[in-house]
Amino acid sequence: xxxxxxxxxxxxxxxxxxxxxxxxxxxxxxxxxxxxxxxxxxxxxxxxxxxxxxxxxxxxxxxxxxxxxxxxxxxxxxxxxxxxxxxxxxxxxxxxxxxxxxxxxxxxxxxxxxxxxxxxxxxxxxxxxxxxxxxxxxxxxxxxxxxxxxxxxxxxxxxxxxxxxxxxxxxxxxxxxxxxxxxxxxxxxxxxxxxxxxxxxxxxxxxxxxxx
Numbered sequence: 001x002x003x004x005x006x007x008x009x010x011x012x013x014x015x016x017x018x019x020x021x022x023x024x025x026x027x028x029x030x031x032x033x034x035x036x037x038x039x040x041x042x043x044x045x046x047x048x049x050x051x052x053x054x055x056x057x058x059x060x061x062x063x064x065x066x067x068x069x070x071x072x073x074x075x076x077x078x079x080x081x082x083x084x085x086x087x088x089x090x091x092x093x094x095x096x097x098x099x100x101x102x103x104x105x106x107x108x109x110x111x112x113x114x115x116x117x118x119x120x121x122x123x124x125x126x127x128x129x130x131x132x133x134x135x136x137x138x139x140x141x142x143x144x145x146x147x148x149x150x151x152x153x154x155x156x157x158x159x160x161x162x163x164x165x166x167x168x169x170x171x172x173x174x175x176x177x178x179x180x181x182x183x184x185x186x187x188x189x190x191x192x193x194x195x196x197x198x199x200x201x202x203x204x205x206x207x208x209x210x211x212x
Contacts, residue, residue, distance in 0.1 A: 086190030097185030116146025
C-alpha cells in the first residue's frame with residue numbers, strides 16, 4: 001500500500017514539473033516572456049548567414065554594405081557599415097539580409113538594441129515572406145531612426161510593416177504572413193520617396209534583434 005502511494009506521489013510530481021516546464025518555455029520554443037531572439041550578436045563569432053543586398057543589383061547602383069562582428073575580451077556585437085551613393089533623385093540603398101524560415105506567429109513587434117553613427121541615421125527593416133525574397137515581389141518595410149551616442153532599443157510593431165516596391169508604397173490589402181517570414185534585412189536608404197535624402201557613410205551597431 002505504501003509503495004503504491006509513493007509511486008502515485010512521484011507520478012503527480014512529474015506531471016507538475018512537466019506542466020510547469022510547458023508553461024515556461026511554450027510549445028514553440030518561445031520563452032515564457034513571449035520573446036524570441038532571432039539574432040544575438042553578443043554570442044556569435046560570425047555573420048556568415050547574412051548577405052549584402054545593395055543597389056548594385058541594378059546597373060546604375062554604386063552603394064556598398066558590409067556586415068561584420070566586432071569583438072574584444074569585454075564585448076562583441078555586429079556592425080553594419082553602409083556607403084550610400086544614391087542617384088540624383090535619391091534612389092539608392094545599401095543593405096544586408098538573412099534568408100531563413102522564421103515563424104513569428106503570436107508575436108507583435110520586432111526590437112533591435114542598436115546605435116547609429118554618421119551624418120545620417122535613417123534605416124529601415126525589410127521583411128519578406130513565403131519565399132518571395134526577390135523582385136518583382138514587393139517587401140514589407142518599416143523606417144526607423146537609429147539612436148546616437150548611447151545604445152537604445154528601437155521597437156517596430158509588425159502591424160506597421162507596409163508593402164513597398166523599390167522604395168514606393170504599394171497600395172494593396174496583403175499583410176505580412178508572420179508564420180512564413182523568409183527574409184529579414186536592414187537597409188540604409190537614399191530616400192527617393194522620402195522628405196529627407198541621405199548619402200555618404202553610416203554605421204549601425206547591433207547587439208541583438210528579437211521578436212516579442
